[in-house]
Amino acid sequence: MRKWEVVDVLRHYRHDWLNKLQLIKGNLDIGRIEKVEGLIQEVIQQSKNESDLSNLNSQKLAERLLTFNWEEHPYVLFYEILTEDKNWGPIESRVMGILNHIFLLFDSHAKYGYDNQLIVILKDVDGAELELDYHGQLLLNDNWHSDLENFQKQYANVIRKIEWDENGLFLNIHF
């Protein structure tokens, strides 16, 4: 996990925002006002999601997810925050432990060059819950099977559901 410099954090985040603004500008230039309005709404929604993530009393977890796509990974991370309680502090290190394990798993087994996506959902509507949904190409060699077995053994007490094939993986965890 990288130790971030403020200037680099701002550089990456500025780049992300400029991309969104260019998309808005491009559609404005050709008069697609409705599309522009939709894009602005999307950006506001995404910011709300980032803001919710930042307000879980779990700075390290938030930093990890907010900066993840600025590192090199064979998949893109998306996340969604569906929380009411908003205090993930007490379980933060456990959530981080499981997430880092999963990130390593997909770093090893997601196939480079494909449009791979990992969606992470944090919920606490009915107890704290972590949902992971990977869509994309997976390299299903012997290591995959042993890595996954290890993962399942290590977190057997919290895994509620796990399903996978060569095109994806779904995982549900209750803390």
Next chain:
Amino acid sequence: MRKWEVVDVLRHYRHDWLNKLQLIKGNLDIGRIEKVEGLIQEVIQQSKNESDLSNLNSQKLAERLLTFNWEEHPYVLFYEILTEDKNWGPIESRVMGILNHIFLLFDSHAKYGYDNQLIVILKDVDGAELELDYHGQLLLNDNWHSDLENFQKQYANVIRKIEWDENGLFLNIHF
């Protein structure tokens, strides 16, 4: 000088961007397309300025200026980067020293509740140069005179020009 957490940096910067986007959205909603285009152009220009500041090989200086307005000060900071050489590394600590001195001076003497602005210009077209332009209300008590005298004495060898009255201060420094 504050030690920034990544999550807080992103929180502030996101807030700044959302403000700009809300302004764009507001003008779009009432059909002022030309105004929207102008605002987008401004944001792109401002981002270019931030990016230039971040590429001076002076991370600490860039961090100081980029995060300054997120701290509490009785004036707003603006900066402009007019550089060709782009390597301010060798003089970074001297520039930081002078800037921090000036920031403290205005922290003490800018009057709260007024629309005070401090503009910092970094130039290296004809040698490295720092230009400061303060517009706003100043508290010209005895301390001001002695503080300014100290400042002028300490940096006598680099100050090329200094002018001030109760509504502002102009300062030019050559390194």
